[in-house]
Amino acid sequence: MSEPITGITTPIRMEYRYTPGTATSLFLRAMKEGRFEGRRCPSCQKVYFPPRGGCSMCGVEFAESVPLKNTGTIATYTVVNVNFANRTVDLPYVVAEVKFDGADVTTSLLLKGVGVDEVRQGMRVEAKWIPEDEWDFSLANISHVEALDEPDAPLESYKDAI
């Protein structure tokens, strides 16, 4: 009762409706069905995954959807040593920027099964899906990526995504 106050909690909470737009809706519907779907820029031919409505470099609207594979290459990565609130992953862990095969941009995903001193650029990985009955309109359908037993990809193949 007599201890002086030195700290307070001031939680902030926002409840709102999120509307992702046409391109992200297409992407999320495909995720719900267990598919990776990117979109190609008609001007520079780059494939965005996750897709956007248009190309940020060319300013052109996308038209064509492109199915992508479950496999990809680690273009770059971060070793995380400090957890944020509610994150339960054991430290340290790796967040990898994965360029999925057929895509030209990267996606941030948790890497599992590889030590933080073993991870490297060019490492080949595969997306691991959560059980099918739990699939939702969400990138969280991918729980993490795991290393493939394949030789590393050459820098040429992912350097433009870094």
Added chain:
Amino acid sequence: MSEEVLSAPHIMEFPYTRSTGPVVGAFLTGLRDQKVLGYQASDGRVMCPPPEFDAGTNAPVDAAGLVEVGAEGVVTSWSWNPVPRDGNPFDRPFAWALVKLDGADSSILHALDADRGAISTGMRVKVRWAEERVGFINDIACFEPA
């Protein structure tokens, strides 16, 4: 392409914990003990809530020198809130009021539980203390007509 755009409820939440510093800490400690503290500034005026620095000299305020002000005061300004939101002190329409407590020269903002027609600038109000006080601004549940 003509498929409907998705839409879903989202909740974003930050469970901030922050340190109070000596002055705000002393002020909140006072509220927990049912005392409202202010700061007598270098120009003689009493500021409540207390600032962390003196506006005249820029010197840090010494929390040990805070003075107690009254738990009653006068409404200096108010605003009616007809549609309370989550997290507001009441789930029915109420007023936000600036209250100059007796002995203070500045005003403190808090909820005022009174009928809209009964509220006016200059009305006398008093603190309604929360039953359970933890050292937070909500230890003052609200103001009510005195």
